Amino acid sequence: LRDAGVAAHQRRVGVSVLVDPESALYGVDCLAADNAATVSALAKAGVPVRFYRVEAGQEMHMKVFVATAQHQAVWGVGSANWAGTDMDKNTEVYGLFRNCRSTTQQAATLLSRDFDTAAVLPTDEQLACFDSAECRSTLRKACGTRLKSGWLSGRK
DSSP, X not given: OHHHHHHHHHTTOOOOEXXXXXXXXXXXXXXXXXXXXXXXXXXXXTOOEXXXXXXXXXXXXXXXXXXXXXXXEEEEEEXXXXXXXXXXXXXXXXXXXXXXXXXXXXXXXXXXXXXXXXXEOOOHHHHHHHTOHHHHHHHXXXXXXXXXXXXXXXXX
């Protein structure tokens, strides 16, 4: 998905990405540990990428996209992660809508507004870390340790 977004951007297709910063993931600040490599790759390619501003205790788990494909308005929304085997091991939902120009425009307007007003750019320091495999590994380990001692403690 990341590579497709970069390729579309290189073809001069409008692409922008809004990512959960994982600053409040289960009450733990993970500093985008799961999304760090993707954020780095998108930013390096010039794709506009920002972190959604979440409140304490919140997580941005929705996955939304809006596109025009073969002259058709298409958009999708749901909770399913767009990676790995999540659809096989989790109970997830995702809706895909085609030729619904009105709702597609409403979704596009909502996403654009959030991108412009409810998001922040990754800092140069964050991007430098995200560009380093060693730093990303450190983030993931620190996040895992915080989750185990916090939200996951006492869970089986």
